[in-house]
Amino acid sequence: MPHFKPQNDDRSYAPPKPLYEQVKSYVLKNMESGEWPAYFQLPSEHTLVREMGISRMTIHRALRELTQAGYLERIQGVGTFVAAPKKQPKKLELQEIDDIIRARGGRHQCEVHFLQGEPAEKDAANMMGMEVGADVYRSYFVHRENGLPVMLEDRYVNPAFMPEYLDADFSRITADTHLSRKFALLSHAHVIQAAVSNAEINHFLELEATTACIVINRKSWLGEDIVSAARLVFPGNRIQLG
Amino acid sequence: MPHFKPQNDDRSYAPPKPLYEQVKSYVLKNMESGEWPAYFQLPSEHTLVREMGISRMTIHRALRELTQAGYLERIQGVGTFVAAPKKQPKKLELQEIDDIIRARGGRHQCEVHFLQGEPAEKDAANMMGMEVGADVYRSYFVHRENGLPVMLEDRYVNPAFMPEYLDADFSRITADTHLSRKFALLSHAHVIQAAVSNAEINHFLELEATTACIVINRKSWLGEDIVSAARLVFPGNRIQLG
DNA sequence: GAGTGGTCTAGACCACTCC
DNA sequence: GAGTGGTCTAGACCACTCC
The missing domain is CATH 3.40.1410.10 (Chorismate lyase-like)
Structure with a gap:
């Protein structure tokens, strides 16, 4: 979190990405960079709320969507973890x-x-x-x-x-x-x-x-x-x- | 909505499904029964809030998840519609x-x-x-x-x-x-x-x-x-x- | 201007885990 | 008991569409 700053549109024409999308990008960036490797425990929702200055519902939505997409695993009462690497199924779409x-x-x-x-x-x-x-x-x-x-x-x-x-x-x-x-x-x-x-x-x-x-x-x-x-x-x- | 009643656990041992899951089931049931056919415009979030007695964020989450799953289409400023039947993508899994x-x-x-x-x-x-x-x-x-x-x-x-x-x-x-x-x-x-x-x-x-x-x-x-x-x-x- | 959905907040209560 | 995530609310502001 040291360098997270919500995107601002005061001086730009393009609307900023929604906050929950920014949180998702932030988490994925940390995963891609290797900063948060497999099985790494993420900061708690409460910590992210404090450090990012974003409300808990918004943090929660971001983490929930990443969990649904298979990137994270969450255990109630324990914490949020980077999902174990699974062999990605390699799918080919056969178009008409x-x-x-x-x-x-x-x-x-x-x-x-x-x-x-x-x-x-x-x-x-x-x-x-x-x-x-x-x-x-x-x-x-x-x-x-x-x-x-x-x-x-x-x-x-x-x-x-x-x-x-x-x-x-x-x-x-x-x-x-x-x-x-x-x-x-x-x-x-x-x-x-x-x-x-x-x-x-x-x-x-x-x-x-x-x-x-x-x-x-x-x-x-x-x-x-x-x-x-x-x-x-x-x-x-x-x-x-x- | 005439007969919607949130599930209650006062007298049962199994915990009730979360409200947003109950809303999802309710919508899917209407789609399966043919009550809400393809292209049908759903009641607005506001209407569902009033008729189901559930807060807008909860209604919204249910409809958003059904939209992500491909069952509904939502257009800002217009409404929520049952998705058109789409052709199934034909996928081939390439094994190692x-x-x-x-x-x-x-x-x-x-x-x-x-x-x-x-x-x-x-x-x-x-x-x-x-x-x-x-x-x-x-x-x-x-x-x-x-x-x-x-x-x-x-x-x-x-x-x-x-x-x-x-x-x-x-x-x-x-x-x-x-x-x-x-x-x-x-x-x-x-x-x-x-x-x-x-x-x-x-x-x-x-x-x-x-x-x-x-x-x-x-x-x-x-x-x-x-x-x-x-x-x-x-x-x-x-x-x-x- | 009225109605729609999209996002966000600050707070609440809860089930669960770990100590 | 302290910390975790899961759900839910009542309200807010906004962009967008249609008239």
């Missing part, structure tokens, strides 16, 4: 293809190659957790960025959950978005692989030579049930993720 | 290579090919946000599963943040884990690509032919500063992620 394209300033188009009901073959039945021969919807799309194919989407959908799938409009709304809108509680599991393109992929993605591709297998669950499974193929020379 | 291998029941080994300080070349300087020619640590590891190479890790580390990097033990603890343990506040950004292996990759990963690989570029940030940048190469025929 149309969002990726729009974020790059491109124009997204979706070409429907087929869209039909069919009896599930062994692979499809396996992926969808259905009986071989059961009715399944299958769609096969090529997504283009300014005309150039950037993703192939080969998708199965369980007709029991989405009987209207075959009548949906995929030119403006992706299949994933249709699913998300219908099922608010949908969860997803992904497997990512690299593979070289084969004749099928070369044809639909209009690749001139064998190309390394990212292949994402995505299953979409509603509780215990698989609503949809898709294989997404991205040519490595045209697109990257993340 | 040693965790992946152990999860599959394999034995993980890390082979250090080099580990040294060097002046940053243009690419390295670029990735690390450093000046060309500045000192940078570089490590080059091959990770093996039961003897078979499954990942190449080419990593730069900023010596200013981790002067002890060159003396670390990488046989039992990955570089990423070393970094996570030292810096609790590390954040990561990833770019994933597919590429075919070149002579360097074929050599270190002991690949017999050109192979499609997943390439992850991971940058690890401490605030505004890049602490480390790594290129991780996974041969597509030996490993998949997720």
Whole structure:
């Protein structure tokens, strides 16, 4: 606390950050600098009130928000501590293809190659957790960025959950978005692989030579049930993720 | 609010939930029942104060926490609204290579090919946000599963943040884990690509032919500063992620 | 000007821990 | 009993929106 001074806006045009944000920054700064290492006990709320000249409710809000965010741990009757270092989960957000394209300033188009009901073959039945021969919807799309194919989407959908799938409009709304809108509680599991393109992929993605591709297998669950499974193929020379 | 009554513990042994939790439950209950659908404008804080007999700070805390959690949207001067249904972000968790291998029941080994300080070349300087020619640590590891190479890790580390990097033990603890343990506040950004292996990759990963690989570029940030940048190469025929 | 949410205070009472 | 964090209040001032 020796050098804390609340930010003042008397002479500046930008409004100052709220006091509780200033307290949060102050705590994080001490953590980043190593001044307050893991397991370090912070000054008590009472002490911070006195030393920073800020009311206890405001100090408390700052520390509570840092605790909710995982930076601190608080024990009633004992004190406030810098949280033990936990391995940060390294998460990658997989954006929708149309969002990726729009974020790059491109124009997204979706070409429907087929869209039909069919009896599930062994692979499809396996992926969808259905009986071989059961009715399944299958769609096969090529997504283009300014005309150039950037993703192939080969998708199965369980007709029991989405009987209207075959009548949906995929030119403006992706299949994933249709699913998300219908099922608010949908969860997803992904497997990512690299593979070289084969004749099928070369044809639909209009690749001139064998190309390394990212292949994402995505299953979409509603509780215990698989609503949809898709294989997404991205040519490595045209697109990257993340 | 017609039937809201704060929970009372006069005759019960369990302590009552705090008032702000009771307000949160009350709001969520109205949302779940459909009473307050998406875009519905909630009663104002002032109205809730009057009707629930709870002070404004407590009402405010409840609504603020529901807003942070994404259930509500608040606009100063206008009001509080039930949030629009949003598409679920699709996240992929990138596990550490040693965790992946152990999860599959394999034995993980890390082979250090080099580990040294060097002046940053243009690419390295670029990735690390450093000046060309500045000192940078570089490590080059091959990770093996039961003897078979499954990942190449080419990593730069900023010596200013981790002067002890060159003396670390990488046989039992990955570089990423070393970094996570030292810096609790590390954040990561990833770019994933597919590429075919070149002579360097074929050599270190002991690949017999050109192979499609997943390439992850991971940058690890401490605030505004890049602490480390790594290129991780996974041969597509030996490993998949997720 | 009336109504909204955003912040902040000074005080209070409490449950809990440690000695 | 002294110190800790958890909650709650009644009031204040403010920025912002809408009319």
